[in-house]
Structures are given as C-alpha cells and as structure tokens.
Amino acid sequence: MIRVGNLDVSIARRKVYEVGVPIDLSSRALELLLMLVEANGSLVRKSDIMKAVWPDTVVEENNLYVHVAAIRKLLGDYRDMLVCVSGRGYRLNFETQSIKSSGIEEVVSTSPIRKFAPPVSNTTLFGREKALTDVRSLLQQYAVVTLVGAGGIGKTRIAVEVAHKLSRDFCDSVLFVDLAQLTEPTTVRTIVSEAMGEVETVGISGWRKHNAAMHSMLIVLDNCEHVIEAATRCVENLIATKPGVRVLVTSREPLRAQGEVVFRVEPLDIGPIGVFSDVPPLPSSVEMFLDHASCIDLRFGRDAASVRRISRICQRLDGLPLAIEIASARAAVLGIEALADAIGDRFNNLSGGHRTALPRHQTLNATFDWSYNLLDVNEQKVFRRLGVLHRPFDISDACIVAADSEMTEADIVDAICGLCSKSLLADDVTRTKREHRLLETARSYALLKLEDNGERGVTEQRCELLEYGKSHRAPRVQLNCVPPRRI
Ligand SMILES: Nc1ncnc2c1ncn2[C@@H]1O[C@H](COP(=O)(O)OP(=O)(O)OP(=O)(O)O)[C@@H](O)[C@H]1O
Ligand SMILES: [Mg+2]
Known part of the structure; x- marks a missing residue:
C-alpha cells in the first residue's frame, strides 16, 4: 500500500482507498494512477501512458487530460502532487506530500510520530458504515468509548477507521497505542506516557501547537483485555x-471505568438464517468473503451457485470477519465445496491467515486460546461445558449442564456473567426472557476443550437429562447431582 496524499494505493490489488474506503475510479484513470505510483516519483512519458491506457486505440491527448483532472480532483488538497512536465509527461511529487503532511501522513513517513500513528489498513472495510457513524457520535458525548466484542470480530479495524476519520476533528492529534504485545501490566502506563510524550517532544513540528497545549486529542488504546486493570487505571487517570x-x-471485555460507554461490535451481516441468496445486495460477510478470495485467486468464481454456498459458509462462521478472512483464503486454494466440508472441523482446518497478522490471528484456535487462557478456572469449566448445548439457554439450563461438586450455583452464575462480559456468550433477548448462546465457532472450540479435559461424556449425559426433563415436563434436575446418573 502506498500513500499518495489523502489516498492509499494498492498496486497488487489495483485499488485506491481513502481512509480505508475503496474509491470508484474509472479503469483508465486507475491505470494512469498506478503507472505514476509505480514510477515512484520519476517522469512517466506521455507516449508510454497513451500506450498503456489505450493499448488498442489511437486517441486525442484531450482524453488523457480528463483522467489527469479526475485524479487531481480525488487528491483534493494534494492535487499539486500530480505534476505535469510540460510536453513530456507526468510524475508524482512525493515531496509535496511530506511538506503538507504534518500529522496523519506521518503514518508512512519515518518521523518519530510514526510509532503511535494509526496503522493504514490495506483491505476494504465491509459492513461497518453504521458502526463508524455511531462510534464517532459516541466520542462526541463520552470521554471513553470501549469497543467490545469477540476475538476477530473487527474491533481494532473499526478503531483504526475511526481514528483516521477523526484525525481532522482532532487536528491530527490522534495517538494509536497497541497493547497486544504487552505482557507486563505495569508497562501500560509507561507506553501511554511515551505516546503522550511524543506530543510534547515532536509537538512543534509534528502536531498543531494549540492542540498540544490544550491536550485535545484522541487516544486509541487497542487490545486491552489481557492488561485490563492497568488499562482501566490509566484511562481513568487520563480523563x-x-x-x-x-x-x-x-x-x-469492558473496562468498567468511570466515564466509559460500551459499544458492542456485532458480527457482519449474514442475511436471514437458512436463506442463501445470490441476489445483490449481498450480506457484508459474503461480500467480504468474495473480495478476499478473489484477491488470492483472481479466477475465484462469483457464479450464483458459488455465492449461495459462500452465503451458507458465512452463516456457519457466524459472520466473524477473522474466520471469514481465514476461510476465504482456504477456499481460494481448496475450492468452495472442499471448504464447506472442512468447516465441520474448523479448528484443525482453518489456519493460514495473513502471514503478518498477530500470532493470535493466524488460526481460529489461537484466537480462542487467547480468550480462554484469560478466563478463571470456573469460567473455563462453565464455558467448555456449555458447548454441549445446541440451542439458546437460560441460567438454570446452564447450571444443570455445568454443575459439579466444586461449584455452587452462585459460582456458575458468576462464571456466566464473566463469559458474557468477555464476549464468549452471545445474548438472545426476546420480549419475555433473556437467554444466552454460544456462537457456532465458540461452541466447536468449547467441545474441543471438553474433550481435552475428558468431560465430554459426562456433560453430554447431563445435557440429555436436561432435554429429557424438558420434553417430559419432569421436575428440574437437582444442581450438584454428581456423579451424573445414567439414563
Ligand atoms: N468489516 C471488516 N471488513 C474487512 N475486514 C475486516 C473487517 N473487520 C475485521 N476485518 C479483518 O478481520 C481481522 C480481525 O479483525 P480485528 O483485528 O479488528 O479483530 P479484533 O476484534 O480486534 O480481534 P482481537 O479481539 O483479537 O483483537 C483483521 O484482519 C481485519 O482486517
Ligand atoms: Mg484487536
């Protein structure tokens, strides 16, 4: 991805983005822009442009001016970057970019600010228009907005987009502090101070002076769950x-900090359950799948039957972007049918995310391990035991399935609250009752853990007892009835 003024240009994908959103550019203008970017500031001769952009036709030079004008229009404040070298051709002046860029463009420069600038996303963002608007508006009202959701659901991605979009409102005073790699909670404060220090030390050249003085800025604290207490203290202190x-x-999970408002990030749209349509507009999960698969293999099929199969797969993956990202990479290699079979054993078969992704995003297993390892012992027990429940359940169902002689009912209720808070249980709220459920991917993982702990047989028996009792209106099975009776 190469930054050209306000645009990000991906030569490999042949796409142009503005703050992560793909731009519609005519194919000829795109060709021209890609040539200029590839030339990396050197002159591209008019005759070469004409040959590449209109390979089979001889056209008037006026046609070229139209596309030059279109690119300049897109560049907005950076229009001067596209330089006409009289009579010879065109080139991009990257020096103009670095002079103009005093804040956000530091993302691609080598200045010290780069360390805490929001990263540039090099893939298209799908299905988050409303979330972006909502989060921006929450930031106008609240000092602390926490994006909460399951691993790989797209929290960081939304935060990055919001940070870019708000860079103007905060006069480029946007810091992005990624805590993912921190292992020692005490270092949260140090890294945040270091980021804030940047404003003061680099302030005069890199930041708008008055903002540095007033400390009017946006700080993104990314990936906080493993250092949650330290992050909470730091945030409270900051505000x-x-x-x-x-x-x-x-x-x-939420910080539970003073002044915090929680925004729950939902999975991508998967359309109505059990309906697999190939008629546009397609759900955002399906669009994302198609886009990712065709970036890996341009020949990837978009025929009606393939789209319907993809739609089914996206539903089985609960619209989880990370799972879609990994599965679409597999589909591009294995084909859709083989992928559909492989999803049954998704934790063994779905690996191979982006090579540069965080270790915990390389496989679905690693993503869930990260959450599971942060649970306390009771939460781990209850989570894996709930894997046997195929349907939404209430607290008393959960207590029956998860019970053992070591946990009281209160322990189980606590564990369920913990699991909800840590985004491992989804809510199913109807008008009359509140139920919970495990998303399919979480359930598959829970069953693996149950198996590993040698508890699967016993827990399935409990589940059978429960279902039997329900269908025969038998009195509730007693809690703590261990060992479970054979049916
Ligand atoms: N709406 C989206 N459109 C396209 N790609 C997305 C979208 N949301 C997420 N992704 C991609 O899915 C992957 C996981 O997303 P992200 O890192 O934002 O998840 P997360 O919720 O922050 O996960 P974690 O809890 O592990 O930090 C990333 O590669 C990201 O670019
Ligand atoms: Mg994240």
Missing part, C-alpha cells in the same frame, strides 16, 4: 487529568 482527551478502547 481526570486531561479534560480534552477522548479515549477509544478496544477490548474483549
């Missing part, structure tokens, strides 16, 4: 001492 600061947090 108490720097009134102009807004904090956008991403975490698998």
